[in-house]
Amino acid sequence: MRFTSIIAALSVFGAALAQTPVNHVVLVGANGTLTYSPAQIQASVGDTVSFQFVSKNHTVTQSTFAAPCSNTTNPDGTPGVDSGFQFVEANATAFQQWTITVNNASTPMWFYCRQTGHCGMGMVFAINPTAAKTFEAFQTAAEATVSNTTSGSSSAGGAYGGSTTPTSAGGSGSTPVASPTNSGTSSGAVGVKAGSAAASHSLVLVW
Ligand SMILES: *[C@@H]1O[C@H](CO)[C@@H](O)[C@H](O)[C@H]1NC(C)=O
Ligand SMILES: *[C@@H]1O[C@H](CO)[C@@H](O)[C@H](O)[C@H]1NC(C)=O
Numbered sequence: 120m121r122f123t124s125i126i127a128a129l130s131v132f133g134a135a136l137a138q139t140p141v142n143h144v145v146l147v148g149a150n151g152t153l154t155y156s157p158a159q160i161q162a163s164v165g166d167t168v169s170f171q172f173v174s175k176n177h178t179v180t181q182s183t184f185a186a187p188c189s190n191t192t193n194p195d196g197t198p199g200v201d202s203g204f205q206f207v208e209a210n211a212t213a214f215q216q217w218t219i220t221v222n223n224a225s226t227p228m229w230f231y232c233r234q235t236g237h238c239g240m241g242m243v244f245a246i247n248p249t250a251a252k253t254f255e256a257f258q259t260a261a262e263a264t265v266s267n268t269t270s271g272s273s274s275a276g277g278a279y280g281g282s283t284t285p286t287s288a289g290g291s292g293s294t295p296v297a298s299p300t301n302s303g304t305s306s307g308a309v310g311v312k313a314g315s316a317a318a319s320h321s322l323v324l325v326w
């Protein structure tokens with residue numbers, strides 16, 4: 120009896136182990152670049168993805184493979200998930216983290232940065248891209264959303280870079296780090312949990 124109970128307990132434990140969720144950490148703006156690092160991941164149901172905003176002023180915003188640089192709307196009418204803008208002081212020592220949970224590994228999820236110009240510069244991210252819908256094709260499509268009216272193009276470069284961060288080097292006096300004042304973005308999660316959407320989120324402060 121007792122022995123059987125132990126075996127049963129071990130079996131349950133084994134099953135639980137096999138499904139232990141993974142937390143995937145993705146740096147947003149590592150080294151001041153317009154990137155998500157890594158830019159794509161493979162995740163299982165129950166896994167979480169924690170985006171850590173480490174520079175400038177970016178978002179993580181859900182889009183679609185077909186329209187990489189545009190918001191998406193779920194079938195139930197709720198908006199796709201969105202971290203909101205997360206500004207990072209040049210001398211920050213603590214960073215905002217935004218976490219979503221993968222609820223369906225069979226449905227790829229596509230994301231972009233809403234900051235002006237960044238998506239066109241290829242600042243996109245994918246969860247579970249497929250052989251038919253690759254991250255590379257998604258990023259190429261994002262970059263192709265930039266209209267090619269360039270000739271002199273010096274102004275174009277300015278437009279892309281211009282709105283990223285108003286950091287003056289050597290940063291003069293301001294508060295250390297964005298505190299979790301982003302409760303506003305959490306309300307966006309209401310739409311997420313309502314439908315069968317593949318994510319939920321919260322903001323926490325990490326160091
Ligand atoms: C950031 O810089 C570090 C140190 O040079 C390097 O190891 C890392 O790969 C860089 N990350 C990105 C995303 O560029
Ligand atoms: C971050 O970028 C957004 C969009 O460009 C802008 O509205 C916001 O003021 C920026 N935040 C800071 C602190 O500069």
Ligand SMILES: *[C@@H]1O[C@H](CO)[C@@H](O)[C@H](O)[C@H]1NC(C)=O
Nearest residue numbers: 180190198200201203233307
């Ligand atoms: C995209 O979604 C965000 C978050 O819901 C919203 O603030 C923003 O206005 C939307 N942008 C567009 C172009 O609809």
Ligand SMILES: *[C@@H]1O[C@H](CO)[C@@H](O)[C@H](O)[C@H]1NC(C)=O
Nearest residue numbers: 222223224225226227315316
């Ligand atoms: C997961 O996504 C696939 C592909 O979009 C869909 O066919 C399936 O119904 C989804 N499963 C659940 C539980 O929502």
Ligand SMILES: *[C@@H]1O[C@H](CO)[C@@H](O)[C@H](O)[C@H]1NC(C)=O
Nearest residue numbers: 259262263264265266267268
């Ligand atoms: C813009 O130009 C690049 C390089 O010439 C090209 O690959 C891209 O398809 C063009 N995009 C559009 C929207 O025309």
Ligand SMILES: *[C@@H]1O[C@H](CO)[C@@H](O)[C@H](O)[C@H]1NC(C)=O
Nearest residue numbers: 210212290291292293294295
């Ligand atoms: C960031 O720099 C500003 C201005 O120099 C300073 O007031 C602030 O305390 C610094 N924050 C941190 C976390 O070092």
Ligand SMILES: [Cu+2]
Nearest residue numbers: 177232234237
């Ligand atoms: Cu960005």
